[in-house]
Amino acid sequence: MTPLEILTAAMTGSPAPRIPVFCNLPDHGARELGMPAKQYFSKGEYVADAQLRMRRRYGYDNIWSLHYVGKEAELLGCREILFADDGVPNVADFVIKNLDDIAKLEIPADITQQPAWQPVSDSLQILQSEVGATHPICTYITASTTLPAILMGMDKWMELFLLGPFDVRDELLRKCSDFCQQEIAALRALGTNVLIYSTPFGSPYFVSRKQIEQIVMPWMRRDLLPGGSEGVVYYCGMAPFNDVIDLVFDELHIKAHHISPLADIAEAKRLIGNRGLTCGVIDDIKMIHWSAEQTRAEVQRIVEIGKTGGHFLFGNGVMPMAVPEANIQAMVAAAFEYGRLA
Amino acid sequence: MLDAYIQSYNQAVFETDKQAALDVVNQALSDGFSPEDIVFKLVIPAVELMMTLIEKDPDANLAQHFMTAQIAADVTEKMLEKFSKPPEMIGRVVIGAAYGDLHSLGKRIVSGCLKSLMVDVVDLGTNVSAEKFVDTAMTENAQVIAVSAMMVHTATSEKGSLGVRALLQERGLEQQIKLAVGGAPYRFDPELYIQVGADAWAPDGVTAAKVIVDLIREVKP
Numbered sequence: 001m002t003p004l005e006i007l008t009a010a011m012t013g014s015p016a017p018r019i020p021v022f023c024n025l026p027d028h029g030a031r032e033l034g035m036p037a038k039q040y041f042s043k044g045e046y047v048a049d050a051q052l053r054m055r056r057r058y059g060y061d062n063i064w065s066l067h068y069v070g071k072e073a074e075l076l077g078c079r080e081i082l083f084a085d086d087g088v089p090n091v092a093d094f095v096i097k098n099l100d101d102i103a104k105l106e107i108p109a110d111i112t113q114q115p116a117w118q119p120v121s122d123s124l125q126i127l128q129s130e131v132g133a134t135h136p137i138c139t140y141i142t143a144s145t146t147l148p149a150i151l152m153g154m155d156k157w158m159e160l161f162l163l164g165p166f167d168v169r170d171e172l173l174r175k176c177s178d179f180c181q182q183e184i185a186a187l188r189a190l191g192t193n194v195l196i197y198s199t200p201f202g203s204p205y206f207v208s209r210k211q212i213e214q215i216v217m218p219w220m221r222r223d224l225l226p227g228g229s230e231g232v233v234y235y236c237g238m239a240p241f242n243d244v245i246d247l248v249f250d251e252l253h254i255k256a257h258h259i260s261p262l263a264d265i266a267e268a269k270r271l272i273g274n275r276g277l278t279c280g281v282i283d284d285i286k287m288i289h290w291s292a293e294q295t296r297a298e299v300q301r302i303v304e305i306g307k308t309g310g311h312f313l314f315g316n317g318v319m320p321m322a323v324p325e326a327n328i329q330a331m332v333a334a335a336f337e338y339g340r341l342a
Numbered sequence: 343m344l345d346a347y348i349q350s351y352n353q354a355v356f357e358t359d360k361q362a363a364l365d366v367v368n369q370a371l372s373d374g375f376s377p378e379d380i381v382f383k384l385v386i387p388a389v390e391l392m393m394t395l396i397e398k399d400p401d402a403n404l405a406q407h408f409m410t411a412q413i414a415a416d417v418t419e420k421m422l423e424k425f426s427k428p429p430e431m432i433g434r435v436v437i438g439a440a441y442g443d444l445h446s447l448g449k450r451i452v453s454g455c456l457k458s459l460m461v462d463v464v465d466l467g468t469n470v471s472a473e474k475f476v477d478t479a480m481t482e483n484a485q486v487i488a489v490s491a492m493m494v495h496t497a498t499s500e501k502g503s504l505g506v507r508a509l510l511q512e513r514g515l516e517q518q519i520k521l522a523v524g525g526a527p528y529r530f531d532p533e534l535y536i537q538v539g540a541d542a543w544a545p546d547g548v549t550a551a552k553v554i555v556d557l558i559r560e561v562k563p
Contacts, residue, residue: 082444087495090444155447158408162358207405261530285494285530289537320494
């Protein structure tokens, strides 16, 4: 079976020789090609080349097309990204500097015509032609209720979200949701089949369940309305969300759930059951200081909890660049070994 | 004496209802309590109670932490203007986001709580070098440097907390100035604070204020 078929089997509960094994190495590509991060992210060819090389070397199932989260801010007018050669790029220029800027914020009529989109499009086209027929292609989308955090800063957004003015907040959310709808459609058109829908405000770690139900959920429904929830993975930026799994099934019909390493994976598996896909995620920050043996043991623990009854995928978070290569190899090898199905 | 107010105030904060919390404060004022009473007998006990509640209930959400700090800082600032004499501050902290880190929510929560607890806060903003942290702590006579980092590479970089620790060591300041850290990576690896040379860490902004107050008291009994 191809990795794509193995993923489909895990989603549907069909027989398969093993669980899907995913690995996300978005920031490792520059080092793979021996170039500074800024140069690496400047061309889609570089991103695709590095991601294909790393997938071949480690052997995991998916291919990851994310450039960096701040790319979405660039598509909306951000003029400066702070690149780091040892980690994640940061948004260094907030598009919304004061509340008056929200009225001025314009969502491009077609984001695919923006210069910042070109590397995304280029990399996805290469990935699609190289491995699209056999491997799942993952992309990343920020939900409308979280996107403002990279447009104005998390503290300013939290203040506006909680304290208003609420008409201004909702105007911003409407614009962000319009952008989100466009981005999902554009990524699907380029052949992506796994959409990591990043929605930290959809986690009870960020806001209360009542706020999720009353404020966040309607916007998430709107984000996903045009194209539906097929291939969408509910991801709360590594925050736990077991308490809203049922709500996500009922309201958003999202079947794949990226479970936080801080959450109870056994409980998540029970809650999701055969309705969808539980993505068991290793705490890859601890992998910085773990030995290969410790890494293997943790993979074994997660996989043994999750794989019974199928409907399970093993993966990681964002894999800090400080994680030793031996631990990444140990993680992937252990996931294949312990993830065999009878 | 102010127990009923504290309860109502914290209920409002827990529901992230700022107006309801301010209504409690205004009610206490119109019932004859002084601005000093409001801060020392209502806001500070309320923040301390919130710290205890959050310690017992790690599932308290970020919005509640944010509102705890935001409301307490706002009320304290307004009341301080009305104090008959300036209050005695318990100490001073220099706070900022680590070099290369542009996230500011965490330190804003910590700063808000600290201000309401009568701690002077020198906020250096984001993307702060190790030298600036230590130089400012020296010139401001601060007892604590608090470094926030929301990304693994800014938490573990030689230019972040490790750089601050190296400078404190080099300048013989380790007994006078303590180093606290916080931010998402530390939640995922509770041993990480040791690796980056910190004296203490906290899993959230409200608890961080308590940790920092404890460190101030270690240095300045």
